[in-house]
Amino acid sequence: MSSVETNYQFATSHEWVKDNGDGTVTVGISDHAQGLLGDVVFVELPEEGDITLAGETFSLVESVKAASDVYAPVSGVIVAVNQALDESPEIVNDSSFEEGWIAKIKLDNPQELNALMNFDTYSASLED
Structure with a gap:
C-alpha cells in the first residue's frame, strides 16, 4: 500500500487531508482533481x-482550462500556506500529494475527520 492509500482521507469535492498527528492537517487537491484541471x-x-469552515471555499486553483474553488474539508485556523505555489503553481500537477499541498489547518473539531472518505471509498466514488 502506498502512503496515499493509508495516510490520506478525501472529501467528495476532491480535496485530500493528511492528519499530521499534532492537531493539524495538511490539505491539497487530489491527483484526480489536478488531472481534470490540466496545467x-x-x-x-x-x-x-x-x-475555515468545512465545506466553504478557502482557496482557488486556476488552470489553462478552468478555475476551480477549493473547499475546506475541515474547520479550523490556517497555520501555514505553501508559499512555493506562488512561484511554481505547477507543483500541484507534479506532486499533488507531497509538495503540492495548499495549507495546513489547526483543527477545531477532530471529529470532522470521521466524515471524510478513505482512499478505497474515494477511488470507488470516481468510478460512479
Whole structure:
C-alpha cells in the first residue's frame, strides 16, 4: 500500500487531508482533481490566521482550462500556506500529494475527520 492509500482521507469535492498527528492537517487537491484541471497556472492561497469552515471555499486553483474553488474539508485556523505555489503553481500537477499541498489547518473539531472518505471509498466514488 502506498502512503496515499493509508495516510490520506478525501472529501467528495476532491480535496485530500493528511492528519499530521499534532492537531493539524495538511490539505491539497487530489491527483484526480489536478488531472481534470490540466496545467495549473495559479493558486490563490488563503492567509495564515484565516478561519475555515468545512465545506466553504478557502482557496482557488486556476488552470489553462478552468478555475476551480477549493473547499475546506475541515474547520479550523490556517497555520501555514505553501508559499512555493506562488512561484511554481505547477507543483500541484507534479506532486499533488507531497509538495503540492495548499495549507495546513489547526483543527477545531477532530471529529470532522470521521466524515471524510478513505482512499478505497474515494477511488470507488470516481468510478460512479
